[in-house]
Amino acid sequence: MSKFPASVSRHLRTAVLFPPEQPLRLEAGGTxxxxRVAYEEYGRPDPxxxxxxxxxxxxxxxxxxxxHSPxxxxxWWEEMVGPGRPIDTNHLHVVCANVLGGCAGTTGPWSPGPTGRALAADFPDITVGDMVTVHRSLLRHLGSTGLRAVVGGSLGGMQALEWLLRHPGDARQFLLIATGARLSADGLAAHAAGRAAIRADPHFADGRYTEEPGARGPLEGLGVARMIAHLTYMSSDSLDTKFGRRRQPAATAGSPAHGPYAVERYLEHQARTFVxxxxxxxxxxxxxxxxxxDAFDRPAAVPAAGRAPRVQVFSFESDRLFGAADTEYLAARLSELGVPLTHHRDRTSEAGHxxxxxxxxxxxxAVADSLGVHESPRLVSQP
Structure with a gap:
């Protein structure tokens, strides 16, 4: 099966943080x-x-x-980051790091353990707070003395929210996009079904599929998990608009497609590319x-009004994963803490999450306006 990261940009950099004498103490226990943290930088820092x-x-x-160039x-966020984009790299210095526990260069289950084999199922449980701790350590390593903004969407928005609640003085602004303070039962259910599909795959081997040379790993189960999750990323209207009940031509011999419906073939394609x-x-x-x-299950460190950073929340009416009730809960709890907050709710897109x-x-x-670094962002894709 594939090794990770399977393909990376030539601009990828790595830092090794938390020496043995100062390990990261994980919130769920252990160290x-x-x-190893994989990251990329765009633009230049302004002294x-x-x-x-x-x-x-x-x-x-x-x-x-x-x-980084044509x-x-x-x-993954071409519409947002780059020269002339809302996060304009002609004016802003951007840092993005692969998250702790990921598989694109940062320490995670594929990283070697004490025996030299991948940690695999022995990789410890991590939290959103652990992710933020690693991000902040990376910035210290890079010599950063203060942030213009922390920006994130979905799980990235949870990281940005946790950063705000724990270390509000780190940045002038926090942009929380398509996110919430906690998952609803609907979101929890989708994740539970996806994890069950992975564990039911006969090649999962209790998470130790990396130990056999040439092992396939739970590719079918992981693919099904992606299909389930993808349904929470799209709205019902967007599925109807894109696919309806349209059928595709019959699959040819050797084709990986199974179902006759266009929406089914689309999900199968998503599964294949993901695994x-x-x-x-x-x-x-x-x-x-x-x-x-669960962001508000403990006291927050956000300072009193007048000293707090600016917070912008961006949500989408068609979002199933983080719907209106999730966003309203997030905004209400932040307002209770005295955080200066603006909320931009988009009603124009049916695309969902x-x-x-x-x-x-x-x-x-609206994102460009909140950062205020140029007058008119380009709103077309880069070449």
Missing amino acids: LSRI ERPNTVFVCHALTGTSHVAR DDLPG ARFDANSYLRLTAAMDRY DAFLLRVPDYLR
Whole structure:
């Protein structure tokens, strides 16, 4: 099966943090040391003023948030980050790191343990707070003295929220996009079904599938997990618009497609491409961390009004994963803490949760306005 990271940008950098004498003490218990962190930088830091934006990626994202040049590999947030984009790298210095527990260069289940074999099922439970601790350590390693903003969507938005609640003085702004303070029962159920599919795969081997040379791993189970999750990323309307009940031509011999419906073929395609780039143990650990997150289950460190950073919440009416009730709960709890808050709710896109990654002009313009580094962002895709 594939090794991770399967493919990375040539611009990928790594740092090794938390030496053995100062390990990361995990919130769920245990420690990790010599944590390898994969990250990329865009633009240049300004020595005269804080202009660094830290981007926290979503569940299956990586540090490669955007192209560095026209001939570079596409990034996962091309509409948001780059020259002339809302997070304008002509003016802003952007840092994005692969999250702790991931499989795109940062320490996770594929990392070697004391025996030299992958940690696999022995990789410890992690939390959103642990992710933020690693991000902050990376910034200290890079010599950052202050952030213009912390920005994140979905799980990345949870990281940005946790950063705000624990370390509000780190940044002037926090942009929380398509996210919430906790998952609803609907979100928990989707993750539970996905994890069950992975564990039911006969090649899962109790999470130790990495130990056999040439082992396939739980590819079918991981693919089904992706199909389940993808249904929470799209709205019912977007599925109807894109696919309806349209049928596809019959699959040819040797084709990996099974179902006759266009929507079924689409989900099968999503599964195939996902298992080529993601690790099942990482998926288990990261979805569990997302499930456990409950931002307001303990006291927050947000300072009193007048000293608090600016917070912008961006949500989408068509979002199933983080719906209106989730956003209202988030905004209400932050308001109770005296946080200066603005909320931009998009009603133009039917794309669902994934709208935060797409070209939604009103939303992109609102993000650009909140950062205020240029007058008119380009709202077309880069070449």
